[in-house]
Amino acid sequence: MDDLNALREELLAAVESADSAEALEELRVSALGKKGRITGLMKTLGQLSPEERRETGQALNAVKDAVASAMDSRKSALENVELEGQLAAETVDVTLPVRPEAEGRLHPISQTLDEIVAILGEMGFSIAEGPDIEDDFHNFTALNIPPEHPARQMHDTFYLPERQDGSRMVLRTHTSPVQIRTMQAAMASKDGSGMPLRIIAPGRTYRCDSDITHTPMFHQVEGLVVDKTGRIHMGHLKGCLIEFVRAYFEIADVPARFRPSHFPFTEPSAEMDIGCTRKGGELKIGAGDDWLEILGCGMVNPKVLAACGIDPAEYQGFAFGIGIERLAMLKYGIPDLRTFFDADLRWLKHYGFVPLEVPTLFRGLTP
Numbered sequence: 001m002d003d004l005n006a007l008r009e010e011l012l013a014a015v016e017s018a019d020s021a022e023a024l025e026e027l028r029v030s031a032l033g034k035k036g037r038i039t040g041l042m043k044t045l046g047q048l049s050p051e052e053r054r055e056t057g058q059a060l061n062a063v064k065d066a067v068a069s070a071m072d073s074r075k076s077a078l079e080n081v082e083l084e085g086q087l088a089a090e091t092v093d094v095t096l097p098v099r100p101e102a103e104g105r106l107h108p109i110s111q112t113l114d115e116i117v118a119i120l121g122e123m124g125f126s127i128a129e130g131p132d133i134e135d136d137f138h139n140f141t142a143l144n145i146p147p148e149h150p151a152r153q154m155h156d157t158f159y160l161p162e163r164q165d166g167s168r169m170v171l172r173t174h175t176s177p178v179q180i181r182t183m184q185a186a187m188a189s190k191d192g193s194g195m196p197l198r199i200i201a202p203g204r205t206y207r208c209d210s211d212i213t214h215t216p217m218f219h220q221v222e223g224l225v226v227d228k229t230g231r232i233h234m235g236h237l238k239g240c241l242i243e244f245v246r247a248y249f250e251i252a253d254v255p256a257r258f259r260p261s262h263f264p265f266t267e268p269s270a271e272m273d274i275g276c277t278r279k280g281g282e283l284k285i286g287a288g289d290d291w292l293e294i295l296g297c298g299m300v301n302p303k304v305l306a307a308c309g310i311d312p313a314e315y316q317g318f319a320f321g322i323g324i325e326r327l328a329m330l331k332y333g334i335p336d337l338r339t340f341f342d343a344d345l346r347w348l349k350h351y352g353f354v355p356l357e358v359p360t361l362f363r364g365l366t367p
């Protein structure tokens with residue numbers, strides 16, 4: 001019995017001083033494992049007399065239980081210590097300054113487009129999209145551009161290789177094909193729920209041209225409104241675009257005029273000019289004695305409506321096309337269009353915008 005008490009004290013002390021899960025496990029094997037000391041003593045019970053066996057057996061079991069439960073509590077104590085150590089070591093010091101990071105800039109095209117979308121979105125336009133690679137019908141024919149029209153000539157349009165049926169796809173030369181796709185889709189919706197239409201279609205456009213004011217790829221935003229005849233007229237077109245240029249250039253009284261022009265897909269057609277001065281070679285937008293052309297527009301040609309299956313007696317609308325680069329150059333004083341696509345980081349650092357910064361210059365529509 002004394003031996004057992006001594007063993008018990010020895011093992012309990014060893015458990016208490018075990019300083020790791022591994023040490024504890026070693027101890028368990030050496031005491032309670034197959035060849036462990038307590039297990040060994042259990043095996044000797046058979047040699048004892050029945051009374052001794054009962055008494056010693058009970059005492060031995062008590063030692064075994066005491067050691068096993070001491071091991072359990074030591075084990076969870078060790079785990080707690082480990083967890084606390086880990087929590088302390090892995091604390092994030094939120095007061096440390098952030099590490100310097102290379103900061104990107106928004107390209108002026110993205111910034112300008114965001115501003116345009118914000119203004120026209122507030123007016124109730126939603127965004128529509130179409131493919132960059134178009135067929136002849138959507139890019140030309142449906143827009144009342146007949147086959148002999150100069151816009152179709154090779155020098156303007158990028159053609160893709162001939163297809164099996166002899167036709168050739170084109171890189172869209174403007175965003176106007178999205179008008180056609182949107183009107184067709186509206187007509188395809190059985191219950192006429194597609195009408196009225198109020199969409200803008202921003203995107204890439206392509207023309208085979210390159211100089212200080214032309215690049216083979218550029219961006220436009222198309223606008224299209226279609227509603228029942230009598231509900232949409234030229235006055236709405238003018239009001240909408242005047243409001244747009246005032247909000248975009250942030251000049252409340254910028255003078256605007258509409259000059260008769262020609263586009264095959266609008267009738268009547270106009271080009272919109274805004275007031276400016278060019279004193280000393282410097283362009284300034286606002287009241288002045290000069291005019292600056294900024295976009296093309298007009299009432300949707302009835303032939304275009306008909307080409308989309310819309311009855312021109314029942315519906316009419318207006319459309320406009322804006323060059324995004326041109327608006328960016330005018331507002332942010334960027335002199336050469338080609339630099340937009342040079343991918344020069346110094347240029348982007350100079351003309352680009354800090355992302356996530358609320359566009360400070362955009363104040364929305366005039367109330």
Ligand code: PHE
Nearest residue numbers: 174176263296297319320321
């Ligand atoms: N699609 C014309 C262009 O690319 C612009 C435009 C659009 C004009 C809509 C009138 C109406 O030049």
